[in-house]
Amino acid sequence: MASFNRVILMGNLTRDPEVRFTTGGTAICAFGMAMNRRYTTAQGEEREEVCFVDVEVLGRQAESCGNYLRKGAPAFVEGSLRYDQWNDKTTGQKRSRLLVRADRVQFLNAPARGGAGFGGDEDGAPAASAPAPGGAPQGGYAPRAPRPPSAQQQPVRETAPPPMPETEAEPPPPVDDIPF
Numbered sequence: 001m002a003s004f005n006r007v008i009l010m011g012n013l014t015r016d017p018e019v020r021f022t023t024g025g026t027a028i029c030a031f032g033m034a035m036n037r038r039y040t041t042a043q044g045e046e047r048e049e050v051c052f053v054d055v056e057v058l059g060r061q062a063e064s065c066g067n068y069l070r071k072g073a074p075a076f077v078e079g080s081l082r083y084d085q086w087n088d089k090t091t092g093q094k095r096s097r098l099l100v101r102a103d104r105v106q107f108l109n110a111p112a113r114g115g116a117g118f119g120g121d122e123d124g125a126p127a128a129s130a131p132a133p134g135g136a137p138q139g140g141y142a143p144r145a146p147r148p149p150s151a152q153q154q155p156v157r158e159t160a161p162p163p164m165p166e167t168e169a170e171p172p173p174p175v176d177d178i179p180f
Contacts, residue, residue: 005080007100009053010108011035013073019066029062031055031069033077054099055079065105074108 014032021027035051055077057065069075079102088095 027062029057029065057102076106078104
C-alpha cells in the first residue's frame with residue numbers, strides 16, 4: 001500500500017528561531033508555530049482553538065529563517081511529519097514528539113510598519129530590503145543590522161513624476177472601423 005506524508009501550515013512563530021550547526025557544518029533551525037481555528041458549536045457559541053507545532057528546517061534555508069524570521073512573524077511551511085524518540089538523560093525515560101521537517105518556508109508579507117522582525121527596526125522605520133538570489137527582495141524581510149547612533153531618520157519626500165512630453169498622436173480610429 002502506498003503512503004503519503006505531506007504537511008502544509010500557515011501561522012505565526014511562537015518563539016524566535018534557534019539556529020545550530022552539526023559537526024559537518026549543516027545548519028538546523030528550530031522554531032514553533034501556532035495556527036488558530038475559529039468555529040461555532042452546535043449551541044451557537046463561538047470558540048477558538050490553537051494548534052502548536054514544532055518545525056525544523058535544514059541547510060541554507062535554516063540560516064535564512066534564523067536571519068529573517070522573529071517571534072510573531074507569519075510564515076507558510078511545507079514539509080513532512082517526523083516522529084523523534086530519545087531517552088531522557090536525567091530520568092532515563094523514553095521520550096517522543098512529532099515535528100514538521102520543513103522542505104520549504106515562505107516568509108509572508110509583513111505589515112508596512114512594525115517592530116523588529118517585521119521589515120522594520122525597533123523604531124518602526126522600514127529596513128533595507130535584501131535582494132534574493134534572483135535579485136528580487138524577499139517579501140519585505142531583511143536582516144536587522146544595528147543602526148549607527150549618529151544616523152537620523154530623514155523624512156521621505158514624495159515628488160511628482162516628470163511631465164510626459166507632448167507629442168502629436170493620431171486620434172483613435174472610430175469604433176465602427178475596428179476589425180474583428
